[in-house]
Amino acid sequence: MTAFIVRRLLYAIPTLLAIITLSFVLMHTAPGGPFDGDANLEPEILDNLKSAYNLDKPVSIQFISYMNGILHGDLGPSIIRKDYTVSELLRLGLPVSLSLGIKALSLALLMGGVLGAIAALRQNSWVDYTVMTLSMSGIAIPNFVVAPVLTLFFGVYLNLLPVAGWGDVRHQILPVIALALPQVAIISRLMRSSMIEVLRSNYIRTARAKGLDHRRIVMRHALPAAILPVVSYLGPAIAGIVTGSVVIEQIFELPGVGRYFIQGAIDRDYPLVMGIVIFFATAVIFMNLLVDIIYGVLDPKIEVE
Amino acid sequence: MGAAPGSTGLPDLLTEAAVIKGRSLWQDAWTRFRHNRAAIAGMAGLALIAFYAVFAPFFSAYTLDGLDYTYIQAGPSLANGHWFGTDSNGRDLFVRTAYGARISLLIGLMTTIIALSIGVTYGALAGFLGGRIGNIMMRIVDVLYALPLIFFIIILVTVVGRSIFLVFVGIGAVEWLTMARIVRGQTLSVKQKEYVDAARIAGVSSAKIIQRHIIPNVIGPVVVFVTLLIPTNILIESYLSFLGLGVQEPMTSWGVLIKQGSNNLESMPWLLLFPATFLALTMFCFNFIGDGLRDALDPKDR
Numbered sequence: 001m002t003a004f005i006v007r008r009l010l011y012a013i014p015t016l017l018a019i020i021t022l023s024f025v026l027m028h029t030a031p032g033g034p035f036d037g038d039a040n041l042e043p044e045i046l047d048n049l050k051s052a053y054n055l056d057k058p059v060s061i062q063f064i065s066y067m068n069g070i071l072h073g074d075l076g077p078s079i080i081r082k083d084y085t086v087s088e089l090l091r092l093g094l095p096v097s098l099s100l101g102i103k104a105l106s107l108a109l110l111m112g113g114v115l116g117a118i119a120a121l122r123q124n125s126w127v128d129y130t131v132m133t134l135s136m137s138g139i140a141i142p143n144f145v146v147a148p149v150l151t152l153f154f155g156v157y158l159n160l161l162p163v164a165g166w167g168d169v170r171h172q173i174l175p176v177i178a179l180a181l182p183q184v185a186i187i188s189r190l191m192r193s194s195m196i197e198v199l200r201s202n203y204i205r206t207a208r209a210k211g212l213d214h215r216r217i218v219m220r221h222a223l224p225a226a227i228l229p230v231v232s233y234l235g236p237a238i239a240g241i242v243t244g245s246v247v248i249e250q251i252f253e254l255p256g257v258g259r260y261f262i263q264g265a266i267d268r269d270y271p272l273v274m275g276i277v278i279f280f281a282t283a284v285i286f287m288n289l290l291v292d293i294i295y296g297v298l299d300p301k302i303e304v305e
Numbered sequence: 306m307g308a309a310p311g312s313t314g315l316p317d318l319l320t321e322a323a324v325i326k327g328r329s330l331w332q333d334a335w336t337r338f339r340h341n342r343a344a345i346a347g348m349a350g351l352a353l354i355a356f357y358a359v360f361a362p363f364f365s366a367y368t369l370d371g372l373d374y375t376y377i378q379a380g381p382s383l384a385n386g387h388w389f390g391t392d393s394n395g396r397d398l399f400v401r402t403a404y405g406a407r408i409s410l411l412i413g414l415m416t417t418i419i420a421l422s423i424g425v426t427y428g429a430l431a432g433f434l435g436g437r438i439g440n441i442m443m444r445i446v447d448v449l450y451a452l453p454l455i456f457f458i459i460i461l462v463t464v465v466g467r468s469i470f471l472v473f474v475g476i477g478a479v480e481w482l483t484m485a486r487i488v489r490g491q492t493l494s495v496k497q498k499e500y501v502d503a504a505r506i507a508g509v510s511s512a513k514i515i516q517r518h519i520i521p522n523v524i525g526p527v528v529v530f531v532t533l534l535i536p537t538n539i540l541i542e543s544y545l546s547f548l549g550l551g552v553q554e555p556m557t558s559w560g561v562l563i564k565q566g567s568n569n570l571e572s573m574p575w576l577l578l579f580p581a582t583f584l585a586l587t588m589f590c591f592n593f594i595g596d597g598l599r600d601a602l603d604p605k606d607r
Contacts (some may be wrong), residue, residue, distance in 0.1 A: 018448065
């Protein structure tokens, strides 16, 4: 187990290096720069600005000094938001994005799991058809369509919940639901088909034959086995929620990392964009490692070595 | 198989067998696909949407960016010819949704073709080369797979330049990973099958084995994946356009229209309703077709 974790952590190093290099080169070799918006700058001031941010040097030198900074835990200053460093902006945005993402993921797992299991237990009944229709719609209707409609109904017509902004729990309800829905749809489908397969297997028939009551069969024998495909879907689910959070933060005007990212990319705030990419890549890599470990623990057939 | 009591020896059996025409994989698949009602409905729906995308602008009196000052913010109406209503500039939504459909479908197709060519080449190469090089190639795919790649697309379209061409390249360059995995896995597993050994022992040439056994086995899963990749890519494009990073005015796509609709949802709900419905219907159709193809082409279920 330890060897497995160490090996995976070692793999993470070239991965991160590749990501940093790729995004750095992509951004710094593109025409234009962060000061394009300031039309009336004197050439001298522009030169001073560029040299202050190292932008006057060749890309290779910039890259080396940036890497040097990262190794010392310094993600650099934000070029556009001049009063902040990238680390400070991340510290501001992360609590919002993380609390949103974790809640959405938990909701998706819980709702998707329960709905899928119920649909499988009542296969071909109206319950099953309803769940599957909803699930199909959840996959077909993107969350940037669902979110405005939710806002209109619960925020404007019913006036129950705030339509935008960040504050108490009430601000989180709609964004979390909008973020979770597509994942609920996918997870419930996965859970249903895996549960149906498990319920048909021989050991469930044996359990039934020896007279075990239905509840116990489902809870003790069927569910733990049926949940495995859902666990292995966790990686893509996390990536999906990260992706979704960018657009959801935009719609609900939440001060999360996703908004900094989009704004940073548009403004060419190189260090900010790099910092966010590095953070998310690291987070996703470690979450995937965690998922693999959980999978190894849950599935006795797989030996994590 | 076994000779029935009435029938005579081997020669008879052979002449009989020569008369019976075998059904190919594809004939079988087509028969199964035809009997899947959802899949056929998906095909029909898609044909209608494509027809609408291509021909709708010819039926309307209005153009993509023509402004109709007499009907600004008008709701859907049969009487004035703005069947889907107009936006705050008086532009006709029926025509705009059709142009959006053209761009969205085109992007779905183009990006999928790019992803298909990269993925199939890469996967086939990794499967064909095998060994250490093949493994390294797949490790690279694993590494990329673990990342939220949408961030790269966003960097590409914001920093490098906002052109529809970059949207094609960006999405295509990211979405080939699964394709590579499918092709390599399928190639490797077919290569090790007993019937391939048998064919080799019987003296069938490599080219013939690839043509008769490898390609038909790889094509099935690839076709299924393509029908599911097209809607995924259409969705990614709408996502980018919704953020204002994809297709730019005066060109339009379903994502651009949905963005406009969601900004004016309270005053002009039709601006969201029509493009979103078309997008969702397209997703439904492709998913139904994909599911149908999967059922039809999976020989395990036979």
